[in-house]
Amino acid sequence: MATLKELSKVEERFVGGHRLCAGCGHGITVRMILNAAEGSNVVVGCATGCLEVASTIYPYTAWKCSFIHNAFENAGATISGVEAAYKALKKKGKVNGDFKFIAFGGDGGTYDIGLQSLSGAMERGHNIVYVCLDNEAYMNTGIQRSSATPTGADTTTSPAGKVIPGKQQPRKDLTAIMAAHNIPYVAQTAINNWQDVHKKAKKALEVEGPAFINVLSPCPRGWRYNTPDIVEITKLAVETRFWPLFEVENGKWKLNYKPKKYVPIEEFLKPQGRFRHLFKPGNEHLIKAIQEEVDSRWLALLERCGETPELPPR
Amino acid sequence: MKTKVALTGNEAVAQAMKQINPDVVAAYPITPQTEIVQIFSSFVANGEVDTEFVAVESEHSAMSAAIGAAAGGARAMTATSSQGLALMFEVVYIAASLRLPIVFPVVNRALSGPINIHCDHSDAMGLRDSGVIQLFSENAQEAYDNMIQAVRIAEHPDVRLPVMVNMDGFITSHAMDVLEVIDDETVKNFVGTYVPEDYLLDAQNPISMGNFDMYDFYFEHKRQQVEAMKAAKEVIKEVGKEFAKISGREYGLIESYKLDDADVALVVLNSAAGTAKGVADELRAKGIKAGVLKPRVYRPFPQEEIREALKGVKAVAVLDRAETFSTCGGPMFADIRNTLYDLKNDIKVVNYIYGLGGRDLRLEHVQQVFEDLENIRKTGRVDETVKYLGLRE
Amino acid sequence: MTPYNPFNRNFGSGTRTKAVRPDMKWHELTRAGNIYEPGNANTYETGDWRSIRPVWNKERCIHCLFCWRYCPDASVIAKDGKFETFDYKHCKGCGICAKVCPVNAIDMVPEDEIEKVKEANKDEN
Ligand SMILES: Cc1ncc(C[n+]2csc(CCOP(=O)(O)OP(=O)(O)O)c2C)c(N)n1
Ligand code: SF4
Ligand code: SF4
Numbered sequence: 051m052a053t054l055k056e057l058s059k060v061e062e063r064f065v066g067g068h069r070l071c072a073g074c075g076h077g078i079t080v081r082m083i084l085n086a087a088e089g090s091n092v093v094v095g096c097a098t099g100c101l102e103v104a105s106t107i108y109p110y111t112a113w114k115c116s117f118i119h120n121a122f123e124n125a126g127a128t129i130s131g132v133e134a135a136y137k138a139l140k141k142k143g144k145v146n147g148d149f150k151f152i153a154f155g156g157d158g159g160t161y162d163i164g165l166q167s168l169s170g171a172m173e174r175g176h177n178i179v180y181v182c183l184d185n186e187a188y189m190n191t192g193i194q195r196s197s198a199t200p201t202g203a204d205t206t207t208s209p210a211g212k213v214i215p216g217k218q219q220p221r222k223d224l225t226a227i228m229a230a231h232n233i234p235y236v237a238q239t240a241i242n243n244w245q246d247v248h249k250k251a252k253k254a255l256e257v258e259g260p261a262f263i264n265v266l267s268p269c270p271r272g273w274r275y276n277t278p279d280i281v282e283i284t285k286l287a288v289e290t291r292f293w294p295l296f297e298v299e300n301g302k303w304k305l306n307y308k309p310k311k312y313v314p315i316e317e318f319l320k321p322q323g324r325f326r327h328l329f330k331p332g333n334e335h336l337i338k339a340i341q342e343e344v345d346s347r348w349l350a351l352l353e354r355c356g357e358t359p360e361l362p363p364r
Numbered sequence: 365m366k367t368k369v370a371l372t373g374n375e376a377v378a379q380a381m382k383q384i385n386p387d388v389v390a391a392y393p394i395t396p397q398t399e400i401v402q403i404f405s406s407f408v409a410n411g412e413v414d415t416e417f418v419a420v421e422s423e424h425s426a427m428s429a430a431i432g433a434a435a436g437g438a439r440a441m442t443a444t445s446s447q448g449l450a451l452m453f454e455v456v457y458i459a460a461s462l463r464l465p466i467v468f469p470v471v472n473r474a475l476s477g478p479i480n481i482h483c484d485h486s487d488a489m490g491l492r493d494s495g496v497i498q499l500f501s502e503n504a505q506e507a508y509d510n511m512i513q514a515v516r517i518a519e520h521p522d523v524r525l526p527v528m529v530n531m532d533g534f535i536t537s538h539a540m541d542v543l544e545v546i547d548d549e550t551v552k553n554f555v556g557t558y559v560p561e562d563y564l565l566d567a568q569n570p571i572s573m574g575n576f577d578m579y580d581f582y583f584e585h586k587r588q589q590v591e592a593m594k595a596a597k598e599v600i601k602e603v604g605k606e607f608a609k610i611s612g613r614e615y616g617l618i619e620s621y622k623l624d625d626a627d628v629a630l631v632v633l634n635s636a637a638g639t640a641k642g643v644a645d646e647l648r649a650k651g652i653k654a655g656v657l658k659p660r661v662y663r664p665f666p667q668e669e670i671r672e673a674l675k676g677v678k679a680v681a682v683l684d685r686a687e688t689f690s691t692c693g694g695p696m697f698a699d700i701r702n703t704l705y706d707l708k709n710d711i712k713v714v715n716y717i718y719g720l721g722g723r724d725l726r727l728e729h730v731q732q733v734f735e736d737l738e739n740i741r742k743t744g745r746v747d748e749t750v751k752y753l754g755l756r757e
Numbered sequence: 758m759t760p761y762n763p764f765n766r767n768f769g770s771g772t773r774t775k776a777v778r779p780d781m782k783w784h785e786l787t788r789a790g791n792i793y794e795p796g797n798a799n800t801y802e803t804g805d806w807r808s809i810r811p812v813w814n815k816e817r818c819i820h821c822l823f824c825w826r827y828c829p830d831a832s833v834i835a836k837d838g839k840f841e842t843f844d845y846k847h848c849k850g851c852g853i854c855a856k857v858c859p860v861n862a863i864d865m866v867p868e869d870e871i872e873k874v875k876e877a878n879k880d881e882n
């Protein structure tokens with residue numbers, strides 16, 4: 051595993067001067083992924099969303115590699131087209147050098163509107179890496195719920211109202227859906243654990259065929275936590291088992307990190323404005339339900355990973 | 365070398381695609397285009413082309429992947445019909461704005477709903493303002509010829525735009541026709557190799573494409589597209605002339621049929637032009653000076669050429685195989701009337717909507733139209749501007 | 758009449774790219790809005806978004822580079838594997854670097870205080 055000392059010498063390919071909000075998780079995630087692609091020529095494809103509108107405001111681009119944005123729901127198809135072009139032109143000796151293909155999409159562009167395009171690209175077996183920047187809502191259009199939005203979250207289309215306390219549905223398990231595509235590499239990671247992100251990005255880039263990585267990439271504006279606390283908040287997502295770190299390599303599930311203690315979900319929810327209403331007296335049952343959801347998902351994951359499905363004592 | 369063969373329109377288009385041998389084809393099946401995808405897949409499976417075939421999961425992805433491929437620097441194609449084109453709508457605009465020379469046949473079919481699989485032009489007309497070049501083909505021969513020329517038009521440095529090659533669903537796509545195909549080598553030399561200017565797969569010169577364009581630049585970039593469309597008119601004519609050298613068939617922006625001394629004329633796209641020409645011949649034999657104008661290029665709109673061709677005519681009927689629901693007639697009607705307005709010589713222009721959902725256009729219908737035009741010419745009176753042909757009313 | 762100027766939006770305090778200027782006419786702009794200068798966003802300065810700035814404490818720094826790893830704006834500049842400086846032209850003052858620093862070697866200082874110190878120093882000279 052490379053050290054930060056070494057990694058800091060790699061050329062920066064997502065430069066300052068982009069217009070993401072101060073403290074946006076996407077800036078961190080993209081820098082980590084491109085850093086792991088050190089030394090390779092890269093074409094980045096990007097779905098519409100905060101990352102795209104903030105990084106390529108004409109005539110400025112924050113990308114030091116080739117970049118293409120097409121539309122919101124088609125990053126998967128677009129990057130597969132570029133990859134097909136590469137294959138065709140490579141055969142004819144018309145491309146110099148080797149290329150890697152990375153697509154970035156938000157949770158909206160990946161879990162929801164772009165799911166079909168992504169699924170198609172993965173099933174067809176293109177040699178691409180698709181990275182979902184999951185900030186659990188449509189941030190670019192002003193914090194609307196997506197199928198990645200957690201139960202209970204207050205968003206502008208699942209507002210915490212007098213009758214309905216935020217989003218009523220559990221999150222879609224996209225990472226498992228991608229694993230069900232039987233592609234060579236699928237992983238879930240979070241930026242608090244940079245080594246984990248780095249390792250997974252490396253593996254995804256090296257593997258022959260499609261790879262998918264789901265990265266928890268917090269949005270301070272939509273989540274309403276104290277901006278500097280991004281690593282802490284992400285860490286709490288992992289420690290409370292809300293966002294487990296795992297990978298599926300050639301069909302084999304593996305848990306990459308097992309929290310030692312039982313950290314209740316409140317710890318993750320409390321610092322975030324989007325969950326504030328859950329802490330009003332009389333709403334204890336809502337938090338309890340969220341905890342149950344987290345626990346049952348965790349147990350199911352342990353089973354898939356061949357671990358004993360049990361929780362540490364509370 | 366030229367060979368006469370019997371092929372359906374779909375087979376002819378697939379044959380052209382094989383001879384063009386594009387780097388990437390991304391396509392999805394839909395009636396009546398399906399055969400093109402199937403036949404082309406078999407070319408790929410049998411190693412008859414070098415193409416990377418991307419069997420996408422939808423037409424939206426077909427055009428999206430074609431965009432990715434073309435942006436990558438490849439010669440890319442797709443093909444579709446009707447609902448498929450409608451699903452692509454969003455990305456067709458993007459292909460045009462990114463200035464990517466994607467050639468794509470569209471086998472014209474009515475748009476749902478109600479669902480229907482037969483010919484009309486509502487699919488193509490829905491994208492007339494998307495910024496793509498639209499060529500129309502009367503028969504399999506023209507579809508084949510248009511495909512080959514489309515590559516040169518699309519890739520011309522002054523143009524760099526997608527080209528949609530239209531032919532009528534079933535009528536042309538499925539009917540066996542005798543046509544002349546050119547040998548592989550000649551086609552290969554004619555289309556040449558694609559030399560992209562702006563592309564992603566250039567390790568030395570990374571590029572950002574599809575960037576966020578605000579009110580301070582978007583307008584200018586749209587104006588650039590207009591310029592490319594203007595340039596396309598000249599390029600289409602040049603390519604048409606060059607194509608004549610290898611095929612003996614010359615193509616321009618429009619086909620004027622017996623218009624020089626015509627009193628009455630009919631304007632119509634695609635296969636119906638054949639029927640119209642036949643009727644015009646009959647009428648000529650009876651002493652009626654009838655003519656037909658068939659726009660080969662609908663976008664960019666050949667306004668000057670059409671004005672020139674129709675300037676001596678007294679009454680014109682525009683036949684539209686699509687509705688606009690404006691209640692003021694079909695799409696081409698608006699364009700033609702607008703075109704003739706500046707002549708200020710009181711040409712009467714009327715509109716007929718015909719053939720929606722595959723309804724046959726019969727000889728009697730066309731005869732009726734010419735008869736109406738003759739009446740208008742004689743009386744100088746138009747009773748009804750927009751009429752329907754072959755509708756039960 | 759004053760000519761119509763659509764460029765009423767902040768174009769950034771950085772220098773314009775050589776290729777494209779906001780007063781260019783349609784035929785002078787790059788085709789399709791393509792951008793040929795990779796990473797030219799670094800000529801667009803976002804430093805003026807900042808209300809607090811990270812200040813490095815050389816004595817305390819152990820050069821772990823967590824700050825480099827976690828800066829969303831690539832505004833921690835490392836050299837030869839060590840902390841070198843902040844890029845104040847782009848740093849947005851999010852405070853993440855200060856938070857992840859294990860030895861509190863980064864202080865977040867309000868910009869107006871920095872201004873006051875500058876003013877004070879000026880008076881002394
Ligand atoms: C077809 C289409 N529908 C809707 C939109 C509007 N839109 C743009 S970005 C966006 C949300 C992006 O959310 P996500 O993918 O989660 O990315 P984020 O901004 O949160 O990083 C929406 C709804 C669009 N551009 N295109
Ligand atoms: S709204 Fe959220 S996701 Fe979008 S740029 Fe701001 S912090 Fe990032
Ligand atoms: S995080 Fe702190 S100790 Fe580590 S390099 Fe940055 S300033 Fe130095």
Ligand code: SF4
Pocket residue numbers: 073810811827828829830831832833843847848849850851852853854855
């Ligand atoms: S304050 Fe934020 S933007 Fe500035 S250097 Fe620190 S982490 Fe980067």
Ligand SMILES: [Mg+2]
Pocket residue numbers: 156157158183184185186187188189
């Ligand atoms: Mg999102």
